[in-house]
Amino acid sequence: MPETPIPSVIRTLRFKVRREGYAWLEAAAVEVNQVWNWSNEVSYKAARPYSGPPRWLSGFDLDKLSSGATKCFEHIGADTIQKVNAEFARRRRQFRKSKLRWRVSRGSRRSLGWVPFKAASIRRNGRALRFCGKTLRVFESERFLGIRQWQDGCFCQDAVGDWWLCLPARVAIESNVAPEPDVGIDLGLHATATTSDGAVLDAGRAYRDLEQRIGMAQRRGHKRHAKRLHRKASRCRANALHRFSRKMVNTYQMIVVGDVSSLKLVKTRMAKAVLDSGWGMLRTQLQYKGESAGRCVRVVSERNTSRTCSACGALTGPAGVNGLRVRHWVCGECGCAHDRDVNAAKNILAAGRCSPSMCGNEPSPRHAPPSRTPRPRKAGKARDGAAA
Numbered sequence: 001m002p003e004t005p006i007p008s009v010i011r012t013l014r015f016k017v018r019r020e021g022y023a024w025l026e027a028a029a030v031e032v033n034q035v036w037n038w039s040n041e042v043s044y045k046a047a048r049p050y051s052g053p054p055r056w057l058s059g060f061d062l063d064k065l066s067s068g069a070t071k072c073f074e075h076i077g078a079d080t081i082q083k084v085n086a087e088f089a090r091r092r093r094q095f096r097k098s099k100l101r102w103r104v105s106r107g108s109r110r111s112l113g114w115v116p117f118k119a120a121s122i123r124r125n126g127r128a129l130r131f132c133g134k135t136l137r138v139f140e141s142e143r144f145l146g147i148r149q150w151q152d153g154c155f156c157q158d159a160v161g162d163w164w165l166c167l168p169a170r171v172a173i174e175s176n177v178a179p180e181p182d183v184g185i186d187l188g189l190h191a192t193a194t195t196s197d198g199a200v201l202d203a204g205r206a207y208r209d210l211e212q213r214i215g216m217a218q219r220r221g222h223k224r225h226a227k228r229l230h231r232k233a234s235r236c237r238a239n240a241l242h243r244f245s246r247k248m249v250n251t252y253q254m255i256v257v258g259d260v261s262s263l264k265l266v267k268t269r270m271a272k273a274v275l276d277s278g279w280g281m282l283r284t285q286l287q288y289k290g291e292s293a294g295r296c297v298r299v300v301s302e303r304n305t306s307r308t309c310s311a312c313g314a315l316t317g318p319a320g321v322n323g324l325r326v327r328h329w330v331c332g333e334c335g336c337a338h339d340r341d342v343n344a345a346k347n348i349l350a351a352g353r354c355s356p357s358m359c360g361n362e363p364s365p366r367h368a369p370p371s372r373t374p375r376p377r378k379a380g381k382a383r384d385g386a387a388a
């Protein structure tokens, strides 16, 4: 009898490795660094040889050159070497450089540990897992036991020095219908997120609250403590965003978000507030949680959303740098009183309702007034093509 496929998606699950495995993983990470640096050197020499034509080595070429290297290493196996080669070749192609940075194993500027693996090289051994002849235990082993099938992943180290197992696994989709139809979410600095129904996620103060303590720890030379506090701030931030995005996904069937980017604003005086708000993280969470719950998540342009009156559509709202402090205003055309952020969220929702979307998770085309929409330029090209 054929099995009916359960709708599922790939999620990367993180498990904290228990402390007794750290020393082994750190030794393995040094060997990974050696493989990476060897790949870097060999492919650089091949790209600029003393004589003969240059060659751009692929991951497959590096695999062939490094065959038999396993016996030089005590911890890692051939699978890990091949994964390092593949990752090196991918990064090199991505950044279009003949040489990448060395991975540093020791000293204050050392690279954070990283040990990639193939799916088949991880075996389950009771509640623990077996990797390259070493038994490693993870926290939350019940959650680990619940995974049926996983893909290639890695062990990675964070700045504090803790090791994590990152395991992409297949997770079933929960299918239910949300009680409310749709919502628009305006991302901002005064409040991190405001919905068109008036709910507010207060501005992130995760870093601000710990800023003084981080500064004190740094001045006293307690680097490790400072790193711990930084990690605490980022976890507080992530927690608030997770709660908010989960509430949104559970409540609404369609979610429309503005496309605010923090890249430009981090260069201004607002940088700390912008980075503390975590817009990108919230958008990512909404997208992946929405995908696994069968919701429609749309990203639309934020242009003019705070200036437009959501009742009549006139551009009567506050504009420019001086307009940023105006929280409430009254429309000059229709006399409607607005809260700045709620009005913007309503406009975002309206923009999301009008443009059709193919799968629900791609950014919609830039929302522009009709007069300024660029005309399609395909006509001329098509004619040339027909003539040729």
Ligand SMILES: [Zn+2]
Residues within 6 Å of the ligand: 309, 310, 311, 312, 313, 314, 331, 332, 333, 334, 335, 336
């Ligand atoms: Zn109006």
